[in-house]
Amino acid sequence: MMKKRKHPIQIVFNTIPIDHAATRAAVEERLEEVRQYRQIGFIRQEAVITASYEPKFHGPTNAISKPTETIAIRNVDKEAELREKSELLDKAMSKLSSPQKEVIERSFLDNEGEYDFISCGEMGISDRTYRRIKASAIQILAAAMRLEVVVLDEEMESCEHSVG
Numbered sequence: 001m002m003k004k005r006k007h008p009i010q011i012v013f014n015t016i017p018i019d020h021a022a023t024r025a026a027v028e029e030r031l032e033e034v035r036q037y038r039q040i041g042f043i044r045q046e047a048v049i050t051a052s053y054e055p056k057f058h059g060p061t062n063a064i065s066k067p068t069e070t071i072a073i074r075n076v077d078k079e080a081e082l083r084e085k086s087e088l089l090d091k092a093m094s095k096l097s098s099p100q101k102e103v104i105e106r107s108f109l110d111n112e113g114e115y116d117f118i119s120c121g122e123m124g125i126s127d128r129t130y131r132r133i134k135a136s137a138i139q140i141l142a143a144a145m146r147l148e149v150v151v152l153d154e155e156m157e158s159c160e161h162s163v164g
Helices: 008-013 020-040 067-093 098-109 116-123 127-144 153-163
Strands: none
Touching: 020 067, 020 098, 020 127, 067 127, 098 116, 098 127, 116 127
16 A cells, blocks of 8 residues: 655644644634624724713822723724634635535534534535544644644653653
């Protein structure tokens, strides 16, 4: 049986120790954030100003409070951040094969929220193949969106000491 050759990029990137569980969680969190943004849009925070008729006795702080300005800046920045995340996801999705795209869209981005076993039945593939495609797609998305969580040296040293 012939073994599949690794791509040169895989050889280089496989030298970096990656925490796969944390990376998967980061990608799933980003996909959920983008899904909500695309379905609902951005929900703006509004300033609530209630007049208080009681005097506030405190020393001069020389600090100026601008709650409306702070909220306006946050709204603009957060909406731009979500738009950038959505565009980055679109670019990352373009790097996936068509089965990988379909799996990610069905698992994370569709409104319906189907279970994986239903999706793999509709796609005509086994559950194991579906999970394999999903894992490889998440790995590619993590690299493309720079969400990979690298294992720190201290964690690796503690793992080596506990093993040996």
